[in-house]
Amino acid sequence: MHVETLGHGRPEYTLVACVHGDETCGWHAFNRLKAADLSIRRPLKFVLANERAFKLGVRYCDIDLNRAWPGQADSALHEERLAARLRHEVEGTTVLDIHSTESRGCPFAIVTGADAASLRLARSTGLDRVVDMSWLGGGVTASTEGVAVECGYHDDEDAATMAHRIALNFLAAEGVIDGRAVRSTPTVYRVTGEERGAGFRFVGENFRRVRQGEVFARRDGTPRRADDDFYPVLMSTHGYADRIGFRAERVGTVTDAIAG
Numbered sequence: 128m129h130v131e132t133l134g135h136g137r138p139e140y141t142l143v144a145c146v147h148g149d150e151t152c153g154w155h156a157f158n159r160l161k162a163a164d165l166s167i168r169r170p171l172k173f174v175l176a177n178e179r180a181f182k183l184g185v186r187y188c189d190i191d192l193n194r195a196w197p198g199q200a201d202s203a204l205h206e207e208r209l210a211a212r213l214r215h216e217v218e219g220t221t222v223l224d225i226h227s228t229e230s231r232g233c234p235f236a237i238v239t240g241a242d243a244a245s246l247r248l249a250r251s252t253g254l255d256r257v258v259d260m261s262w263l264g265g266g267v268t269a270s271t272e273g274v275a276v277e278c279g280y281h282d283d284e285d286a287a288t289m290a291h292r293i294a295l296n297f298l299a300a301e302g303v304i305d306g307r308a309v310r311s312t313p314t315v316y317r318v319t320g321e322e323r324g325a326g327f328r329f330v331g332e333n334f335r336r337v338r339q340g341e342v343f344a345r346r347d348g349t350p351r352r353a354d355d356d357f358y359p360v361l362m363s364t365h366g367y368a369d370r371i372g373f374r375a376e377r378v379g380t381v382t383d384a385i386a387g
């Protein structure tokens with residue numbers, strides 16, 4: 128784990144990159160922020176989470192860090208030890224956790240629980256969609272206030288550019304740096320389950336409703352049909368070893384979600 132602080136004093140905010148070591152866009156975004164002469168109003172911490180996996184160019188060494196939560200300091204597994212250290216590092220700060228993905232349909236925000244504080248942070252990303260992933264649990268934002276963002280396709284230059292743009296907007300909206308920011312009113316989706324299976328080709332489109340009986344994936348020419356209506360989230364052909372992706376329902380806009 129690599130940690131840096133910008134500004135002086137005790138950081139209230141943390142940018143987290145490389146929870147998954149091969150998702151480098153957050154690292155590039157941070158380097159661009161550092162290179163630009165920002166006017167910093169509140170101290171900010173930067174954490175390159177899975178530095179070992181990052182250097183190896185892999186998603187993780189032993190297990191997925193998001194699934195290693197809350198971690199264990201004396202574990203034999205690298206990511207379980209790391210989760211315990213990372214949890215301590217971000218404690219008491221507000222987190223922007225930056226990711227990229229194998230799936231299409233980015234950018235969007237992810238929260239763990241559609242509580243008012245999380246949704247307020249989702250608005251500060253400036254993005255149009257937010258997914259409540261409480262169904263899956265775990266992750267950095269499960270133990271501290273924060274929001275994650277999926278910026279784009281893995282290692283794509285556009286993902287790094289998007290990560291930089293989102294980070295700038297988020298930090299300005301939260302008053303961490305000077306600058307103009309958009310506070311969006313995103314549509315809220317809630318993950319309700321997953322579609323398991325290996326070797327499927329996803330033929331739908333993320334965030335576009337799949338109707339009951341509709342074909343959304345194929346394997347060796349055999350169609351996989353939806354049991355019920357759902358919105359695909361993080362569905363892809365190669366994203367996961369044993370999962371096509373997640374099923375979600377559309378809750379409404381952030382204001383509906385807070386009112387509900």
Ligand SMILES: [Zn+2]
Binds near residue numbers: 146147150226227
């Ligand atoms: Zn990720």
